[in-house]
Amino acid sequence: MTGSDDKSGRRGPLLVLPAAAYLMIFFVLPLIIVLVISFVERGRAGGVRSPLAPTIQYYIRLVDPLYVGIFFKSARIALLVTGVCVLLGYPLAVFIGRSPPRLRSPLLMLVMIPFWTNFLVRTYAMKQLLGAEGGINGLLLWLGLIHSPLSLIFNEFSVVLGLVYGYFPFAVLPMYASIEKFDLTLMEAASDLGANLRRAFLQVMLPLTFPGVLAAIVLVFVPVVGAFITPDIMGGGKVEMIGTLINRQFGVARNWPFGSAMSLALMVMVVAGVLYYLRSSEEKERPI
Amino acid sequence: MRSEANESRGRAPLSLRLATLGVILFLHVPMAIIFLYAFTTDDATFSFPPPGLTFDWFGVAVHRPDVWQALLLSLRVALIATLAALVLGTLAATAVYRSKFFGREAISFLLLLPLALPGIVSGIALRSAIGMADFPFGFWTIVIGHATFCIVVVYNNVLARYRRTGRSQVEASMDLGADPLQTFRYVILPAIGTALLAGGMLAFALSFDEIVVTTFTAGHEETLPIWMFSQLTKPRQRPVTNVVAVFVIVLTAIPIFLANRLTQGGSE
Numbered sequence: 001m002t003g004s005d006d007k008s009g010r011r012g013p014l015l016v017l018p019a020a021a022y023l024m025i026f027f028v029l030p031l032i033i034v035l036v037i038s039f040v041e042r043g044r045a046g047g048v049r050s051p052l053a054p055t056i057q058y059y060i061r062l063v064d065p066l067y068v069g070i071f072f073k074s075a076r077i078a079l080l081v082t083g084v085c086v087l088l089g090y091p092l093a094v095f096i097g098r099s100p101p102r103l104r105s106p107l108l109m110l111v112m113i114p115f116w117t118n119f120l121v122r123t124y125a126m127k128q129l130l131g132a133e134g135g136i137n138g139l140l141l142w143l144g145l146i147h148s149p150l151s152l153i154f155n156e157f158s159v160v161l162g163l164v165y166g167y168f169p170f171a172v173l174p175m176y177a178s179i180e181k182f183d184l185t186l187m188e189a190a191s192d193l194g195a196n197l198r199r200a201f202l203q204v205m206l207p208l209t210f211p212g213v214l215a216a217i218v219l220v221f222v223p224v225v226g227a228f229i230t231p232d233i234m235g236g237g238k239v240e241m242i243g244t245l246i247n248r249q250f251g252v253a254r255n256w257p258f259g260s261a262m263s264l265a266l267m268v269m270v271v272a273g274v275l276y277y278l279r280s281s282e283e284k285e286r287p288i
Numbered sequence: 289m290r291s292e293a294n295e296s297r298g299r300a301p302l303s304l305r306l307a308t309l310g311v312i313l314f315l316h317v318p319m320a321i322i323f324l325y326a327f328t329t330d331d332a333t334f335s336f337p338p339p340g341l342t343f344d345w346f347g348v349a350v351h352r353p354d355v356w357q358a359l360l361l362s363l364r365v366a367l368i369a370t371l372a373a374l375v376l377g378t379l380a381a382t383a384v385y386r387s388k389f390f391g392r393e394a395i396s397f398l399l400l401l402p403l404a405l406p407g408i409v410s411g412i413a414l415r416s417a418i419g420m421a422d423f424p425f426g427f428w429t430i431v432i433g434h435a436t437f438c439i440v441v442v443y444n445n446v447l448a449r450y451r452r453t454g455r456s457q458v459e460a461s462m463d464l465g466a467d468p469l470q471t472f473r474y475v476i477l478p479a480i481g482t483a484l485l486a487g488g489m490l491a492f493a494l495s496f497d498e499i500v501v502t503t504f505t506a507g508h509e510e511t512l513p514i515w516m517f518s519q520l521t522k523p524r525q526r527p528v529t530n531v532v533a534v535f536v537i538v539l540t541a542i543p544i545f546l547a548n549r550l551t552q553g554g555s556e
Protein backbone atom coordinates (compact mmCIF):
# COMPACT_ATOMS: atom_id res chain seq x y z
CA MET A 1 0.00 0.00 0.00
CA THR A 2 2.74 2.41 0.92
CA GLY A 3 5.11 3.58 -1.78
CA SER A 4 5.15 1.38 -4.85
CA ASP A 5 8.24 1.09 -6.97
CA ASP A 6 8.26 3.38 -9.95
CA LYS A 7 10.63 5.40 -12.09
CA SER A 8 11.55 7.73 -9.26
CA GLY A 9 11.91 4.77 -6.91
CA ARG A 10 15.56 4.26 -7.67
CA ARG A 11 16.68 7.76 -6.79
CA GLY A 12 14.06 8.18 -4.07
CA PRO A 13 16.01 6.58 -1.23
CA LEU A 14 18.78 9.15 -1.65
CA LEU A 15 16.46 11.79 -0.19
CA VAL A 16 16.71 10.10 3.19
CA LEU A 17 20.48 10.52 3.27
CA PRO A 18 20.69 14.08 4.68
CA ALA A 19 18.52 13.28 7.70
CA ALA A 20 20.17 9.89 8.21
CA ALA A 21 23.66 11.38 7.95
CA TYR A 22 22.72 14.18 10.33
CA LEU A 23 21.49 11.77 12.96
CA MET A 24 24.42 9.41 12.47
CA ILE A 25 26.87 12.28 13.13
CA PHE A 26 25.03 14.18 15.84
CA PHE A 27 23.17 11.40 17.58
CA VAL A 28 24.52 7.90 16.97
CA LEU A 29 28.19 8.85 16.95
CA PRO A 30 27.90 10.69 20.30
CA LEU A 31 26.18 7.62 21.76
CA ILE A 32 29.07 5.46 20.56
CA ILE A 33 31.49 7.91 22.17
CA VAL A 34 29.54 7.55 25.43
CA LEU A 35 29.84 3.79 25.12
CA VAL A 36 33.61 4.09 24.71
CA ILE A 37 33.94 6.57 27.58
CA SER A 38 32.10 4.21 29.91
CA PHE A 39 34.84 1.61 29.41
CA VAL A 40 37.91 3.79 30.09
CA GLU A 41 39.30 5.40 33.20
CA ARG A 42 38.25 8.92 34.18
CA GLY A 43 40.46 11.95 33.90
CA ARG A 44 41.18 14.07 36.96
CA ALA A 45 39.35 17.17 35.75
CA GLY A 46 36.51 15.48 33.90
CA GLY A 47 36.75 13.75 30.56
CA VAL A 48 38.88 10.65 30.33
CA ARG A 49 42.48 9.83 31.18
CA SER A 50 44.89 9.93 28.31
CA PRO A 51 46.25 7.61 27.16
CA LEU A 52 43.02 5.64 27.35
CA ALA A 53 43.03 2.97 30.05
CA PRO A 54 40.33 0.31 29.55
CA THR A 55 38.34 -0.72 32.61
CA ILE A 56 34.97 -2.14 33.57
CA GLN A 57 35.06 -0.69 37.09
CA TYR A 58 32.22 1.74 36.40
CA TYR A 59 29.85 -1.06 35.49
CA ILE A 60 30.86 -2.94 38.61
CA ARG A 61 30.18 0.19 40.63
CA LEU A 62 26.77 0.41 39.00
CA VAL A 63 25.54 -2.71 40.78
CA ASP A 64 26.37 -1.19 44.18
CA PRO A 65 23.13 -1.36 46.23
CA LEU A 66 23.21 2.45 46.56
CA TYR A 67 22.91 2.95 42.80
CA VAL A 68 20.64 -0.02 42.19
CA GLY A 69 18.40 1.54 44.82
CA ILE A 70 18.33 4.85 42.95
CA PHE A 71 17.47 3.03 39.72
CA PHE A 72 14.60 1.27 41.43
CA LYS A 73 13.46 4.49 43.06
CA SER A 74 13.45 6.29 39.70
CA ALA A 75 11.52 3.44 38.12
CA ARG A 76 9.07 3.49 41.03
CA ILE A 77 8.56 7.25 40.79
CA ALA A 78 8.16 7.02 37.01
CA LEU A 79 5.61 4.20 37.30
CA LEU A 80 3.69 6.13 39.96
CA VAL A 81 3.68 9.32 37.88
CA THR A 82 2.65 7.38 34.77
CA GLY A 83 -0.14 5.64 36.67
CA VAL A 84 -1.49 8.88 38.11
CA CYS A 85 -1.34 10.60 34.71
CA VAL A 86 -3.22 7.76 33.01
CA LEU A 87 -5.81 7.42 35.78
CA LEU A 88 -6.51 11.17 35.84
CA GLY A 89 -6.17 11.61 32.11
CA TYR A 90 -8.44 8.82 30.92
CA PRO A 91 -11.66 10.16 32.49
CA LEU A 92 -10.78 13.65 31.27
CA ALA A 93 -10.23 12.32 27.76
CA VAL A 94 -13.55 10.46 27.92
CA PHE A 95 -15.33 13.56 29.10
CA ILE A 96 -13.88 15.68 26.30
CA GLY A 97 -14.51 12.93 23.75
CA ARG A 98 -18.19 12.60 24.59
CA SER A 99 -19.00 16.27 25.05
CA PRO A 100 -20.81 18.07 22.21
CA PRO A 101 -18.46 19.58 19.59
CA ARG A 102 -19.26 23.09 20.71
CA LEU A 103 -17.89 22.34 24.17
CA ARG A 104 -15.18 20.02 22.93
CA SER A 105 -12.79 22.52 21.41
CA PRO A 106 -12.72 24.92 24.39
CA LEU A 107 -12.10 21.91 26.65
CA LEU A 108 -9.33 20.70 24.38
CA MET A 109 -7.82 24.17 24.46
CA LEU A 110 -7.80 24.07 28.26
CA VAL A 111 -5.61 20.97 27.99
CA MET A 112 -3.56 22.24 25.06
CA ILE A 113 -2.49 25.50 26.66
CA PRO A 114 -0.66 23.83 29.56
CA PHE A 115 0.69 21.28 27.05
CA TRP A 116 2.28 23.95 24.92
CA THR A 117 3.31 26.15 27.80
CA ASN A 118 6.98 25.98 28.58
CA PHE A 119 7.81 23.02 30.78
CA LEU A 120 9.92 25.13 33.08
CA VAL A 121 7.14 27.68 33.50
CA ARG A 122 4.88 24.86 34.63
CA THR A 123 7.43 23.45 37.05
CA TYR A 124 8.00 26.96 38.40
CA ALA A 125 4.23 27.31 38.83
CA MET A 126 4.04 24.12 40.83
CA LYS A 127 6.94 25.27 42.96
CA GLN A 128 5.13 28.50 43.77
CA LEU A 129 2.00 26.58 44.67
CA LEU A 130 3.78 24.31 47.15
CA GLY A 131 6.58 26.54 48.46
CA ALA A 132 6.87 27.64 52.10
CA GLU A 133 5.26 31.00 51.36
CA GLY A 134 3.51 29.66 48.27
CA GLY A 135 -0.10 29.38 47.23
CA ILE A 136 -1.37 26.55 49.41
CA ASN A 137 0.55 27.55 52.53
CA GLY A 138 -0.27 31.20 51.98
CA LEU A 139 -3.96 30.45 51.66
CA LEU A 140 -4.05 28.17 54.71
CA LEU A 141 -2.10 30.69 56.81
CA TRP A 142 -4.36 33.49 55.68
CA LEU A 143 -7.46 31.45 56.54
CA GLY A 144 -5.91 30.76 59.95
CA LEU A 145 -6.11 26.99 59.48
CA ILE A 146 -2.39 26.61 60.14
CA HIS A 147 0.07 28.82 62.01
CA SER A 148 3.35 27.81 60.43
CA PRO A 149 3.88 26.72 56.84
CA LEU A 150 3.55 23.02 56.08
CA SER A 151 6.60 21.48 54.43
CA LEU A 152 4.98 20.54 51.16
CA ILE A 153 8.02 20.92 48.99
CA PHE A 154 11.48 19.34 48.71
CA ASN A 155 10.33 15.78 49.27
CA GLU A 156 9.35 12.84 47.11
CA PHE A 157 5.71 13.89 47.14
CA SER A 158 6.46 17.29 45.62
CA VAL A 159 8.70 15.68 42.99
CA VAL A 160 5.91 13.28 42.01
CA LEU A 161 3.39 16.12 41.93
CA GLY A 162 5.71 18.28 39.83
CA LEU A 163 6.31 15.44 37.38
CA VAL A 164 2.59 14.68 37.12
CA TYR A 165 1.91 18.33 36.47
CA GLY A 166 4.70 18.52 33.92
CA TYR A 167 3.81 15.42 31.90
CA PHE A 168 0.04 15.14 32.38
CA PRO A 169 -0.89 16.73 29.03
CA PHE A 170 1.37 14.20 27.27
CA ALA A 171 -0.92 11.50 28.65
CA VAL A 172 -4.25 13.14 27.86
CA LEU A 173 -3.73 13.92 24.19
CA PRO A 174 -2.91 10.42 22.87
CA MET A 175 -5.69 8.92 24.98
CA TYR A 176 -8.09 11.52 23.68
CA ALA A 177 -7.09 10.65 20.10
CA SER A 178 -8.01 7.01 20.75
CA ILE A 179 -11.20 7.75 22.67
CA GLU A 180 -12.44 10.22 20.11
CA LYS A 181 -12.31 7.49 17.46
CA PHE A 182 -14.10 5.03 19.73
CA ASP A 183 -17.76 4.60 18.83
CA LEU A 184 -19.69 5.12 22.07
CA THR A 185 -22.73 3.31 20.70
CA LEU A 186 -20.70 0.13 21.21
CA MET A 187 -21.17 0.70 24.92
CA GLU A 188 -24.92 0.82 24.40
CA ALA A 189 -24.70 -2.37 22.36
CA ALA A 190 -22.78 -4.02 25.19
CA SER A 191 -25.34 -2.96 27.76
CA ASP A 192 -28.21 -4.09 25.50
CA LEU A 193 -26.51 -7.46 25.38
CA GLY A 194 -26.55 -7.59 29.16
CA ALA A 195 -23.15 -6.28 30.20
CA ASN A 196 -23.08 -3.92 33.15
CA LEU A 197 -21.13 -0.67 32.86
CA ARG A 198 -18.02 -2.10 34.46
CA ARG A 199 -17.94 -5.11 32.16
CA ALA A 200 -18.71 -3.03 29.08
CA PHE A 201 -15.82 -0.73 29.97
CA LEU A 202 -13.32 -3.49 30.70
CA GLN A 203 -14.23 -5.71 27.76
CA VAL A 204 -15.20 -3.21 25.06
CA MET A 205 -14.02 0.33 25.63
CA LEU A 206 -10.66 -0.26 27.32
CA PRO A 207 -9.34 -2.81 24.80
CA LEU A 208 -10.39 -0.62 21.87
CA THR A 209 -8.82 2.53 23.28
CA PHE A 210 -5.75 0.75 24.60
CA PRO A 211 -3.34 1.97 21.89
CA GLY A 212 -3.88 5.51 23.21
CA VAL A 213 -3.27 4.37 26.77
CA LEU A 214 -0.03 2.66 25.72
CA ALA A 215 1.14 5.76 23.89
CA ALA A 216 0.38 7.81 27.00
CA ILE A 217 2.37 5.38 29.15
CA VAL A 218 5.45 5.64 26.91
CA LEU A 219 5.22 9.41 26.49
CA VAL A 220 5.15 9.89 30.26
CA PHE A 221 7.39 7.07 31.47
CA VAL A 222 10.37 7.73 29.18
CA PRO A 223 11.02 11.36 30.08
CA VAL A 224 10.07 10.90 33.74
CA VAL A 225 12.44 8.00 34.42
CA GLY A 226 15.37 10.12 33.23
CA ALA A 227 14.13 13.44 34.61
CA PHE A 228 16.56 15.69 36.41
CA ILE A 229 15.18 19.23 36.13
CA THR A 230 11.99 18.53 38.08
CA PRO A 231 13.66 16.49 40.84
CA ASP A 232 16.15 19.32 41.12
CA ILE A 233 13.57 22.11 41.39
CA MET A 234 10.87 20.25 43.32
CA GLY A 235 13.20 18.06 45.38
CA GLY A 236 15.66 20.78 46.33
CA GLY A 237 18.58 18.34 46.00
CA LYS A 238 17.02 15.95 48.51
CA VAL A 239 15.40 13.55 46.06
CA GLU A 240 17.89 11.54 44.06
CA MET A 241 16.89 10.06 40.70
CA ILE A 242 18.93 8.56 37.86
CA GLY A 243 18.82 11.86 36.02
CA THR A 244 20.15 13.95 38.91
CA LEU A 245 22.85 11.34 39.50
CA ILE A 246 24.01 11.38 35.86
CA ASN A 247 23.91 15.16 35.82
CA ARG A 248 26.16 15.25 38.87
CA GLN A 249 28.73 12.93 37.28
CA PHE A 250 29.12 15.40 34.43
CA GLY A 251 29.05 18.38 36.79
CA VAL A 252 30.60 18.53 40.23
CA ALA A 253 31.62 14.85 40.48
CA ARG A 254 33.61 15.06 37.22
CA ASN A 255 33.23 11.37 36.60
CA TRP A 256 32.28 11.12 32.93
CA PRO A 257 32.86 7.36 32.60
CA PHE A 258 30.58 6.55 35.53
CA GLY A 259 27.94 8.98 34.23
CA SER A 260 28.25 7.36 30.80
CA ALA A 261 27.81 3.86 32.20
CA MET A 262 24.71 5.03 34.06
CA SER A 263 23.30 6.68 30.93
CA LEU A 264 23.74 3.49 28.98
CA ALA A 265 22.01 1.49 31.70
CA LEU A 266 19.15 3.98 31.60
CA MET A 267 19.06 3.78 27.80
CA VAL A 268 18.88 -0.02 27.80
CA MET A 269 16.05 0.16 30.32
CA VAL A 270 14.07 2.66 28.24
CA VAL A 271 14.69 1.01 24.85
CA ALA A 272 13.60 -2.35 26.29
CA GLY A 273 10.43 -0.70 27.56
CA VAL A 274 9.68 1.07 24.28
CA LEU A 275 10.30 -2.05 22.19
CA TYR A 276 7.98 -3.96 24.47
CA TYR A 277 5.40 -1.22 23.95
CA LEU A 278 5.80 -1.24 20.17
CA ARG A 279 5.40 -5.00 20.05
CA SER A 280 2.27 -5.06 22.17
CA SER A 281 0.71 -2.13 20.30
CA GLU A 282 1.33 -3.90 16.99
CA GLU A 283 -0.47 -6.93 18.30
CA LYS A 284 -3.39 -4.75 19.32
CA GLU A 285 -3.72 -3.24 15.89
CA ARG A 286 -3.71 -6.56 14.09
CA PRO A 287 -7.24 -7.25 12.86
CA ILE A 288 -8.79 -10.23 14.70
CA MET B 289 -25.37 14.65 12.86
CA ARG B 290 -22.63 13.94 15.31
CA SER B 291 -23.77 16.49 17.81
CA GLU B 292 -27.29 15.10 17.75
CA ALA B 293 -25.99 11.65 18.49
CA ASN B 294 -23.90 13.09 21.28
CA GLU B 295 -26.67 15.04 22.89
CA SER B 296 -29.04 12.09 22.75
CA ARG B 297 -26.65 10.29 25.06
CA GLY B 298 -27.41 12.88 27.70
CA ARG B 299 -25.05 14.49 30.17
CA ALA B 300 -21.99 12.81 31.56
CA PRO B 301 -22.30 11.22 35.01
CA LEU B 302 -21.69 13.57 37.93
CA SER B 303 -18.53 11.75 38.99
CA LEU B 304 -17.02 12.19 35.54
CA ARG B 305 -17.90 15.87 35.49
CA LEU B 306 -16.38 16.42 38.94
CA ALA B 307 -13.22 14.53 37.96
CA THR B 308 -12.90 16.67 34.85
CA LEU B 309 -13.39 19.86 36.81
CA GLY B 310 -10.81 18.76 39.35
CA VAL B 311 -8.22 17.95 36.71
CA ILE B 312 -8.81 21.19 34.82
CA LEU B 313 -8.38 23.12 38.06
CA PHE B 314 -5.22 21.16 38.83
CA LEU B 315 -3.86 22.19 35.44
CA HIS B 316 -4.74 25.85 35.73
CA VAL B 317 -4.55 26.95 39.37
CA PRO B 318 -0.72 26.94 39.44
CA MET B 319 -0.70 29.04 36.26
CA ALA B 320 -3.20 31.45 37.83
CA ILE B 321 -0.81 31.86 40.76
CA ILE B 322 1.98 32.77 38.35
CA PHE B 323 -0.27 35.46 36.91
CA LEU B 324 -1.20 36.79 40.35
CA TYR B 325 2.38 37.12 41.56
CA ALA B 326 3.50 38.89 38.42
CA PHE B 327 1.62 41.86 39.91
CA THR B 328 2.68 41.67 43.55
CA THR B 329 4.47 44.60 45.17
CA ASP B 330 6.64 42.28 47.28
CA ASP B 331 9.82 41.53 45.38
CA ALA B 332 11.40 38.80 47.53
CA THR B 333 8.77 36.58 49.13
CA PHE B 334 5.36 35.64 47.80
CA SER B 335 2.93 35.95 50.70
CA PHE B 336 -0.80 35.44 50.37
CA PRO B 337 -2.68 37.59 49.72
CA PRO B 338 -0.15 39.86 47.92
CA PRO B 339 0.42 43.05 49.92
CA GLY B 340 -0.40 45.15 46.88
CA LEU B 341 -0.69 44.98 43.13
CA THR B 342 1.41 46.82 40.59
CA PHE B 343 2.28 46.83 36.89
CA ASP B 344 5.86 47.91 37.66
CA TRP B 345 7.45 44.50 37.07
CA PHE B 346 6.44 44.56 33.43
CA GLY B 347 8.47 47.73 32.99
CA VAL B 348 11.38 46.25 34.93
CA ALA B 349 11.31 43.08 32.82
CA VAL B 350 11.31 45.05 29.57
CA HIS B 351 14.46 46.86 30.68
CA ARG B 352 16.35 43.79 31.79
CA PRO B 353 18.85 42.95 29.01
CA ASP B 354 19.26 39.37 30.23
CA VAL B 355 15.56 38.71 29.59
CA TRP B 356 15.83 39.98 26.03
CA GLN B 357 19.02 38.07 25.34
CA ALA B 358 17.50 34.81 26.55
CA LEU B 359 14.28 35.34 24.62
CA LEU B 360 16.04 36.25 21.38
CA LEU B 361 18.43 33.33 21.70
CA SER B 362 15.52 30.92 22.22
CA LEU B 363 13.66 32.32 19.21
CA ARG B 364 16.75 32.18 16.96
CA VAL B 365 17.59 28.63 18.02
CA ALA B 366 14.00 27.45 17.51
CA LEU B 367 13.84 29.11 14.09
CA ILE B 368 17.04 27.55 12.74
CA ALA B 369 16.34 24.14 14.29
CA THR B 370 12.83 24.18 12.80
CA LEU B 371 14.09 25.15 9.33
CA ALA B 372 16.66 22.34 9.44
CA ALA B 373 13.99 19.91 10.59
CA LEU B 374 11.59 21.01 7.83
CA VAL B 375 14.15 20.33 5.11
CA LEU B 376 15.59 17.08 6.51
CA GLY B 377 12.25 15.74 7.73
CA THR B 378 10.40 16.41 4.47
CA LEU B 379 13.14 14.83 2.36
CA ALA B 380 13.21 11.75 4.59
CA ALA B 381 9.41 11.41 4.55
CA THR B 382 9.38 11.69 0.74
CA ALA B 383 12.01 8.97 0.42
CA VAL B 384 10.28 6.62 2.83
CA TYR B 385 6.87 7.15 1.24
CA ARG B 386 7.89 6.92 -2.40
CA SER B 387 10.28 4.04 -2.44
CA LYS B 388 10.94 0.76 -0.77
CA PHE B 389 14.55 0.32 0.12
CA PHE B 390 16.66 -1.79 2.38
CA GLY B 391 16.64 -0.47 5.93
CA ARG B 392 13.48 1.61 5.65
CA GLU B 393 12.26 0.40 9.05
CA ALA B 394 15.68 1.13 10.55
CA ILE B 395 15.50 4.68 9.21
CA SER B 396 12.14 5.28 10.89
CA PHE B 397 13.58 3.92 14.11
CA LEU B 398 16.70 6.09 13.81
CA LEU B 399 14.57 9.20 13.28
CA LEU B 400 12.38 8.38 16.27
CA LEU B 401 15.24 7.56 18.62
CA PRO B 402 16.14 11.15 19.69
CA LEU B 403 12.57 11.61 20.89
CA ALA B 404 12.34 8.12 22.38
CA LEU B 405 15.41 8.38 24.59
CA PRO B 406 15.45 10.47 27.76
CA GLY B 407 16.95 13.88 26.99
CA ILE B 408 19.68 13.42 29.55
CA VAL B 409 21.19 10.54 27.55
CA SER B 410 21.40 12.47 24.28
CA GLY B 411 22.45 15.55 26.25
CA ILE B 412 25.52 14.00 27.83
CA ALA B 413 26.32 12.17 24.58
CA LEU B 414 26.40 15.43 22.63
CA ARG B 415 28.32 17.13 25.40
CA SER B 416 31.00 14.43 25.33
CA ALA B 417 31.21 14.44 21.52
CA ILE B 418 31.37 18.23 21.22
CA GLY B 419 33.91 18.38 24.03
CA MET B 420 36.11 15.86 22.27
CA ALA B 421 35.84 17.63 18.93
CA ASP B 422 36.93 20.80 20.75
CA PHE B 423 34.06 22.69 19.16
CA PRO B 424 33.03 25.79 21.17
CA PHE B 425 29.75 25.41 23.05
CA GLY B 426 27.18 28.03 22.15
CA PHE B 427 24.48 28.91 19.63
CA TRP B 428 25.33 26.26 17.04
CA THR B 429 25.74 23.43 19.51
CA ILE B 430 22.28 24.24 20.93
CA VAL B 431 20.80 24.20 17.42
CA ILE B 432 22.50 20.89 16.58
CA GLY B 433 21.01 19.26 19.67
CA HIS B 434 17.52 20.62 19.07
CA ALA B 435 17.39 19.63 15.41
CA THR B 436 18.00 15.96 16.29
CA PHE B 437 14.58 15.64 17.93
CA CYS B 438 12.75 18.18 15.73
CA ILE B 439 13.31 16.18 12.51
CA VAL B 440 11.05 13.32 13.54
CA VAL B 441 8.13 15.66 14.26
CA VAL B 442 8.15 17.07 10.73
CA TYR B 443 8.84 13.62 9.28
CA ASN B 444 5.82 12.08 11.04
CA ASN B 445 3.46 14.87 10.01
CA VAL B 446 4.53 14.88 6.37
CA LEU B 447 4.56 11.08 6.07
CA ALA B 448 1.04 10.86 7.52
CA ARG B 449 -0.12 13.46 5.02
CA TYR B 450 1.48 11.62 2.07
CA ARG B 451 -0.30 8.44 3.13
CA ARG B 452 -3.63 10.23 3.29
CA THR B 453 -3.41 12.05 -0.04
CA GLY B 454 -2.06 9.10 -2.05
CA ARG B 455 -0.02 9.43 -5.20
CA SER B 456 -2.54 9.69 -8.02
CA GLN B 457 -2.27 13.49 -8.21
CA VAL B 458 1.50 13.30 -8.51
CA GLU B 459 1.16 10.69 -11.26
CA ALA B 460 -1.42 12.82 -13.07
CA SER B 461 0.90 15.81 -12.90
CA MET B 462 3.81 13.83 -14.33
CA ASP B 463 1.58 12.32 -17.05
CA LEU B 464 0.51 15.80 -18.05
CA GLY B 465 4.13 16.72 -18.63
CA ALA B 466 5.14 18.59 -15.51
CA ASP B 467 8.78 18.19 -14.52
CA PRO B 468 9.59 17.05 -10.95
CA LEU B 469 10.20 20.62 -9.80
CA GLN B 470 6.85 21.83 -11.15
CA THR B 471 5.13 18.82 -9.64
CA PHE B 472 6.69 19.63 -6.29
CA ARG B 473 5.81 23.32 -6.52
CA TYR B 474 2.22 23.00 -7.75
CA VAL B 475 1.04 19.59 -6.53
CA ILE B 476 3.06 18.24 -3.62
CA LEU B 477 3.71 21.48 -1.76
CA PRO B 478 0.05 22.58 -1.62
CA ALA B 479 -0.92 19.07 -0.49
CA ILE B 480 1.59 18.93 2.37
CA GLY B 481 1.50 22.65 3.21
CA THR B 482 -0.59 22.38 6.37
CA ALA B 483 1.35 19.29 7.47
CA LEU B 484 4.53 21.36 7.19
CA LEU B 485 2.90 24.15 9.17
CA ALA B 486 1.71 21.79 11.91
CA GLY B 487 5.02 19.90 12.04
CA GLY B 488 6.97 23.15 11.99
CA MET B 489 4.91 24.62 14.82
CA LEU B 490 5.38 21.54 16.94
CA ALA B 491 9.12 21.47 16.20
CA PHE B 492 9.38 25.16 17.08
CA ALA B 493 7.54 24.63 20.35
CA LEU B 494 9.68 21.60 21.24
CA SER B 495 12.83 23.61 20.67
CA PHE B 496 11.53 26.69 22.49
CA ASP B 497 10.63 24.46 25.44
CA GLU B 498 13.73 22.30 25.61
CA ILE B 499 15.94 22.44 28.66
CA VAL B 500 17.43 19.00 29.27
CA VAL B 501 19.62 18.62 26.17
CA THR B 502 20.24 22.37 26.19
CA THR B 503 21.75 22.20 29.68
CA PHE B 504 24.58 20.13 28.25
CA THR B 505 25.10 21.92 24.93
CA ALA B 506 24.64 25.60 25.79
CA GLY B 507 27.99 26.39 27.37
CA HIS B 508 27.58 29.84 28.87
CA GLU B 509 24.63 30.84 26.67
CA GLU B 510 21.21 31.14 28.30
CA THR B 511 18.06 30.15 26.44
CA LEU B 512 14.80 31.27 28.03
CA PRO B 513 14.21 27.99 29.94
CA ILE B 514 17.80 28.05 31.19
CA TRP B 515 17.46 31.68 32.19
CA MET B 516 14.34 30.77 34.15
CA PHE B 517 16.07 27.82 35.75
CA SER B 518 18.89 30.07 36.92
CA GLN B 519 16.38 32.61 38.27
CA LEU B 520 14.84 30.01 40.56
CA THR B 521 17.89 30.19 42.79
CA LYS B 522 18.12 33.98 42.76
CA PRO B 523 15.69 35.77 45.05
CA ARG B 524 16.31 39.18 43.44
CA GLN B 525 13.30 40.71 41.64
CA ARG B 526 11.35 37.47 41.72
CA PRO B 527 8.20 38.86 40.11
CA VAL B 528 10.23 39.49 36.93
CA THR B 529 10.43 35.71 36.48
CA ASN B 530 6.64 35.61 36.78
CA VAL B 531 6.27 38.38 34.23
CA VAL B 532 8.40 36.41 31.78
CA ALA B 533 6.40 33.28 32.56
CA VAL B 534 3.14 35.14 31.90
CA PHE B 535 4.58 36.41 28.66
CA VAL B 536 5.49 32.85 27.61
CA ILE B 537 2.04 31.53 28.53
CA VAL B 538 0.30 34.26 26.51
CA LEU B 539 2.73 33.82 23.62
CA THR B 540 1.86 30.12 23.64
CA ALA B 541 -1.87 30.51 23.98
CA ILE B 542 -2.36 32.89 21.05
CA PRO B 543 -1.30 30.50 18.23
CA ILE B 544 -3.32 27.66 19.80
CA PHE B 545 -6.34 29.92 19.98
CA LEU B 546 -5.89 31.03 16.36
CA ALA B 547 -5.27 27.47 15.11
CA ASN B 548 -8.39 26.41 16.95
CA ARG B 549 -10.45 29.15 15.32
CA LEU B 550 -9.04 28.34 11.90
CA THR B 551 -9.71 24.61 12.08
CA GLN B 552 -13.21 25.09 13.46
CA GLY B 553 -14.30 26.67 10.19
CA GLY B 554 -13.22 23.61 8.20
CA SER B 555 -14.78 20.16 8.13
CA GLU B 556 -14.10 18.10 11.28
